[in-house]
Amino acid sequence: MTSLPQSERLLAVAKMAAHSVEDQLRTAFRSVMAFDTKRDFHDIVTEHDRASEERIASVIFREVPDSAMVGEEGGRRGSGNVVWYVDPIDGTSNFARGIAYWCVSIAAAVDDEIVAGVVFDPMAGNLFSASLGGAWLNGRPLAAQAFAEERQATLLTSFPNARNINDLGAMVYGCQAELLRAFQVTRNLGSGALNLAHIAAGWSDATLGLSTNPWDVAAGILILRQAGGRYCGFDGGIESEPTHLASDYFATGGGADYPTLEQVARTLSAQTATRHRHTAGART
Template structure:
């Protein structure tokens, strides 16, 4: 099985299941306020640039999730997208209160809550919750479920008949790879795959691959809170998650800390996607210096 589970035998299954239950509870607790805010007038701020939105609802939801996690699991460290690291316990939580904030702010129904628990560098529980569809994707070291029913990934074998989700390229990719090269990569993928979509949430994209609702996803600028839950959910569902270092981290970095990935459903064989991803990864590993 994939690397996220290589030490699963050292983790108590009951502990893993309990942490999954906490993550589910926390995700559901923010459903009502987020749905009340969705498609309403809201103030929008920007973090790094005009492509990186944040709302008061991101911050409020993260606070709600953090408070519940510390109430249920006091020996925690909480790493949130908005508030940074809090606590110093052995259970480390990676939380994105709204993955797909741009969609949330503009009224597009493709965003989610992503919560994952990590112990000793291994992902032991994760949930991705779609509040609009009321779909709860949840995994621990014993299995994976969608709304309580066992989940199994599946994919179309040939890439020419498959659907790919990717956010590539964005303005950052033009700067890193060159606009002509980035557009060439995109063109190859658009010509190869039957369908290419850019829905705007890495976490929910991974959940859809895990559910067999799309065949593959790829990202080239993600953070741990975007993908940690999705890594476990996808792999437990039988899919594949290949991390890419992209010149930002060392080769032995845990997968969920890597800034890039290729995710495929079970049964997929997509050489063109692998070739494009390898080209981007190779270029950035040659041109970027790790901190």
């Protein structure tokens, strides 16, 4: 069981690591930059992603030597009791094109429990953070209050994206139509971590993600939950723990009852898993 002082110490390190790349990223933003592709041309990486992850790693291993780190760019490194999940730039496509909706996401886990997390938006000057003692925005307590019904609510989601269409085909459009009809507003802003942080702040109401990675969501999960929100992770349409390792999710602010969102998330998660199993079977 992680103590509150240990959680707060890890949060202080996460903040230190996030601030260590602030000047570098602010200077690079809206400059001319080259980028490479990873999985396909929709999935890009810049030199600043890699350099920022290295700087974050240097802070983490200096301050907490008993650490392992799982980063989007460098994979897993080190070994220790504390596991860090790091996305140096969540929303790289936005960052590379000069759209100011991207962030640095850093979380610390002990025994598969997220105990500290930071989502840092350098351009807006917003530092969302959480320990086992609460959640804050620039030092002020957060309250993730949402509208009670979907018809009043704003949904932030990158669904459907190209990967979802490749995985599921035309069914994604039916699910998208259900969400568009159910919610007052839907927006695709391009950063899952920042979406969760905005819900924690009460600036939006809900989000949905498929085929995600732990570095995208780990910090945001703790921030949202400590602010009073709900995060539900799925694997194959079944609720899964620990949630930061689940492939799919939906999340809401406090006081929300969004049955369409929950049903769509379960259905998409189940169908994605089924399609992947069939694809893997066809290749063997």
